[in-house]
Amino acid sequence: MTINNVTVIGSGTMGSQIGIVAALNGFRTTIVDISDDALKAADEQLRYRMGRDVKKKRRSQADVGAAFERLTLTTDQAEAVKDADIVIEAAVENIEIKRKLFAELDSQAPAHAILATNSSNIVSSRLADATSRPEKVCNMHFFNPVLVMEACEVVGHDQTSEETLDTVAQLATDMGKKVIRVNQEIPGFIANRLLAALRTEALKLYQGGYASFEDIDIAATAALRHPMGPFELMDLVGIDVAYLIRKAEYEQTGEQESLPSPALEKKYNSGEYGRKTGRGWYVYDEEGKKIGPNEG
Ligand code: CAA
Numbered sequence: 001m002t003i004n005n006v007t008v009i010g011s012g013t014m015g016s017q018i019g020i021v022a023a024l025n026g027f028r029t030t031i032v033d034i035s036d037d038a039l040k041a042a043d044e045q046l047r048y049r050m051g052r053d054v055k056k057k058r059r060s061q062a063d064v065g066a067a068f069e070r071l072t073l074t075t076d077q078a079e080a081v082k083d084a085d086i087v088i089e090a091a092v093e094n095i096e097i098k099r100k101l102f103a104e105l106d107s108q109a110p111a112h113a114i115l116a117t118n119s120s121n122i123v124s125s126r127l128a129d130a131t132s133r134p135e136k137v138c139n140m141h142f143f144n145p146v147l148v149m150e151a152c153e154v155v156g157h158d159q160t161s162e163e164t165l166d167t168v169a170q171l172a173t174d175m176g177k178k179v180i181r182v183n184q185e186i187p188g189f190i191a192n193r194l195l196a197a198l199r200t201e202a203l204k205l206y207q208g209g210y211a212s213f214e215d216i217d218i219a220a221t222a223a224l225r226h227p228m229g230p231f232e233l234m235d236l237v238g239i240d241v242a243y244l245i246r247k248a249e250y251e252q253t254g255e256q257e258s259l260p261s262p263a264l265e266k267k268y269n270s271g272e273y274g275r276k277t278g279r280g281w282y283v284y285d286e287e288g289k290k291i292g293p294n295e296g
Pocket residue numbers: 049052053056120142143144145146147148149192195227228233236237241
């Protein structure tokens with residue numbers, strides 16, 4: 001199956017960058033959001049990012065201009081999916097919202113269209129039965145920031161067809177990503193499970209008072225040469241995302257150890273979600289540069 005038209009649902013950190021990466025790689029792309037303000041913010045972010053790339057000679061102005069020509073941002077979901085070959089859902093990590101969305105997409109998208117979710121924690125078998133095309137439903141999981149990270153996990157459920165998985169893997173390759181095929185559903189898939197192990201230990205050490213979160217980040221960067229520490233990475237991915245991932249995992253496992261740690265819960269409840277709100281474990285300026293630790 002050939003993909004020409006890509007529709008992305010959700011214009012947050014992930015959805016907006018999935019959209020621009022698809023457009024940069026030649027796909028006619030539409031990003032949908034329920035909020036005009038969110039679309040405006042996404043457009044500004046993408047233009048800022050692309051502007052920097054041109055200034056730093058990472059991309060040509062012509063390539064960026066052509067990508068924006070191929071990219072549409074809209075609140076009209078029905079119109080946006082009516083010619084889609086694939087819909088990539090990158091909305092909030094909430095099973096009820098996703099199921100409702102998949103049922104809608106099933107009625108709005110052409111019969112041949114693949115319905116994929118960017119979630120790493122809500123496996124597609126939990127969404128497939130909300131549609132009439134389970135064989136065309138799977139996970140297509142990107143990493144943050146999508147413009148930079150080179151991987152994409154492709155995961156089917158028991159009824160996903162090989163053709164769907166091959167098509168999605170080819171699309172990820174055509175979007176410049178290395179594909180990780182996950183053979184069996186497991187919440188978090190591969191990369192996030194590795195990351196979760198590190199994050200859980202980091203939060204445990206912090207809560208136990210063994211070291212400050214800044215020093216734990218220094219251990220990861222200076223001692224292990226990770227590009228950023230687990231706390232800074234939580235701010236990048238979104239403390240809300242990290243929290244909701246734990247909640248979703250708890251719903252699926254029922255195990256106490258899946259629950260978010262008290263420190264993570266406190267941050268979530270305070271609405272300090274990291275870079276996107278300007279405050280998380282650290283404080284950020286308007287351009288997203290880290291200013292210092294959040295002492296609050
Ligand atoms: N969006 C797009 N591009 C970005 C970016 C962002 N948010 N942040 C940085 N970049 C790009 C820019 O091109 C930037 O260069 P300019 O500032 O000159 O434009 C370049 O990366 C370098 O950025 P910085 O100098 O600010 O910092 P850095 O060298 O530390 O790189 C980083 C930033 C690429 C994010 C790097 O720190 C990194 O790789 N961190 C680890 C990220 C990671 O582990 N991601 C996976 C998270 S797990 C996940 O995503 C799964 C999930 O389910 C949510």
